[in-house]
Amino acid sequence: MDTVTGAAQPTQSAQPSVQVQSASPIQPTQPPTIYDVARIAGLSIASVSRVLNGQGNPRADTRQRVLLAVEELGFVPDGAARALSARLKEVIGVVLRRPQGRDASIFADEDENLQFPDMINRGMEIVAQRHGFDLLIRSVDLDEPDAGRQIFALARKSDGLILHDKVLSPEQLDLLSRQVPVVTIAGEPTETTANVHGDNQGGMRDLARHLIFDHSYRVIAYVAGHEGSPDSMIRGEALAQEVTRAGVRLLTGEEWRGGYQAAGGAQAIERLIAAGTELPRAIVCANDQSAIGVLHALALRGISVPGEVAVTGFDDIPVARHLRPQLTSVRQSIQDLGATAFETVYGMIGRSPDSGDNARGRDIALPTRLIRRESCGCDQKSQAQMSIERAA
Amino acid sequence: MDTVTGAAQPTQSAQPSVQVQSASPIQPTQPPTIYDVARIAGLSIASVSRVLNGQGNPRADTRQRVLLAVEELGFVPDGAARALSARLKEVIGVVLRRPQGRDASIFADEDENLQFPDMINRGMEIVAQRHGFDLLIRSVDLDEPDAGRQIFALARKSDGLILHDKVLSPEQLDLLSRQVPVVTIAGEPTETTANVHGDNQGGMRDLARHLIFDHSYRVIAYVAGHEGSPDSMIRGEALAQEVTRAGVRLLTGEEWRGGYQAAGGAQAIERLIAAGTELPRAIVCANDQSAIGVLHALALRGISVPGEVAVTGFDDIPVARHLRPQLTSVRQSIQDLGATAFETVYGMIGRSPDSGDNARGRDIALPTRLIRRESCGCDQKSQAQMSIERAA
DNA sequence: CTGAAAGCGCTTACAG
């Protein structure tokens, strides 16, 4: 920090001075300010600002002179000054939770990647760009007691916040969402926040029925996500409901928790096998990432999938189709999740919480769709073959 | 944009007013300002600022009063105001290139994920946090002529920039890097920028020798990354060198380009097979992502890997070990790449380009390591088995 | 040690 704050001290006169573009090759060219532009254009800074922001009706001549000067200097307005003055930062803060509980295992030497959240972010980003916004990303470690503070600090650098999953206590969330627009993904809406999620219930119901009726599996386990995840709970409940209705046996509980991660899924299976537990006919995982771990552990034990045990995921991340066997999953349009979340916060900016056309309090569900591949027991090879041949 | 700029107009008196915390449940609680804190603490804003920033030696009493008021109001300083005044935004801009050329294929319905860049970003983020910085992410579509402008705009919202891959012309890069610290990843250093990359040469050399001498493959193809990628070129050249020296045949060229993506890798293989080309004994891919596509295409054709054709990747992204066969690759510590890039820009902030202790012009190489798994023809199953059993 | 004041680089009513 020292070197940086030291450097922050003004080193030159604050008075705008002529920019020497070509003179000093490696000199620290201070970016030009609006004053420089105004001087070169022979106008006031107000006129420059108006031309650049399309306000008022500047004369063609004025426009020209400004544009020329801007071009000559390569002027781009400073973001902080613009934000302070316009009361708009054109930045949305995004908070992810960093996976916790790294254990010593083959998975520990390199952090797992967060394919699902990363793709959500990609979706947000694309829409953000269209509105001239950027995304300020921060992943918080929930073990840190400081996590709440960090999120509040992020909020003051942004016009709105998108929170992946549960990263704040209800009280903190409430406090925050009164000061700044907040949208959660895979959370729950509150009076002052909106939430975006996939249709967990419908997706899991279709998957469960497929396993129960099309494949006639009679013992099914559920590998849950991390504790307190609404997605994981709703998926688990939907599965339980279908299973119960059909008189099928459900295995679930702490020993089946995968925490949404490959390492978690693999370890759960390893522990169960080590404990001599008899495996169920099908293992339904709360997401694809943990299904990857389950597949891995089963393969190492020489247990055939789907022959001996069927395995399914949720999300349909891009690699799902590249696994062997190809992973049956429930597709969410992951990027849409992000895009929708962005559009939602964006719509909340500048609106008072109690105004009419407001997303606050809304729970937005996006459709899901069962994708049958090989790992559930279906054979999709011929079909996939056809599709790739059609494309080629 | 309309609704937002409209909303940006000040709606209340600019004079700081007492915050009514509990009174109006869903009122738009304007975040408190430093003036509010000062009033409640009975001090000047200067004192508040000093306490909060650890400047000077405030009396214990003064400290207490400030801290209490801050706590009471839940005050967090506005980022834009802080940035403007302190001349430090505590933000680093990150630019990725968005993959281009989406084709109609089984890969087209959902964008591919960018596992490699996403993990790099994760590495940057962790270090950034330690310095109190956040990452402002923007992915640019290089097909857009506006791409350069967008990057300059991002620069004015940041204290420094990290560019993945090549996203600017040399001229633009030069211009930019005189105004703001710039570090590239997998690019080339210039007089005013630093670059961070994995040891491509060493990694590829080890891989090539492994294929040539340990496995005795005599015909090897190289699936290149996207055009102009220094990483791809250096890897290709290192491979060519080893192959030539050993008198082995190398297949390469446009028809073997995978563009770093699974879709690209799969399509290249499909086209070659469709054209009746005889496949080489080993296919060396410029990265893991394209190797995934190659594996996929070969599997669909019923071609056994590594039995008939060996396949290797580069990067060792986390899923590499979960593929069937497990992918042989060259590991880079992906997160370290990001962490190093961040530390490097961070060190450049506030330093004039010509000052002494400066990273500018440096090319920082991080070690790589050959990871032998199954897809090259080795059998690692027993070994992997042991390692997971050890962990369990 | 503390406060009053200037200044960071913009935008935007307000006059003219």
Next chain:
DNA sequence: CTGAAAGCGCTTACAG
């Protein structure tokens, strides 16, 4: 249509 001025919410020499 344009310019002078105020103001956004902070930090930081500068006096006292």
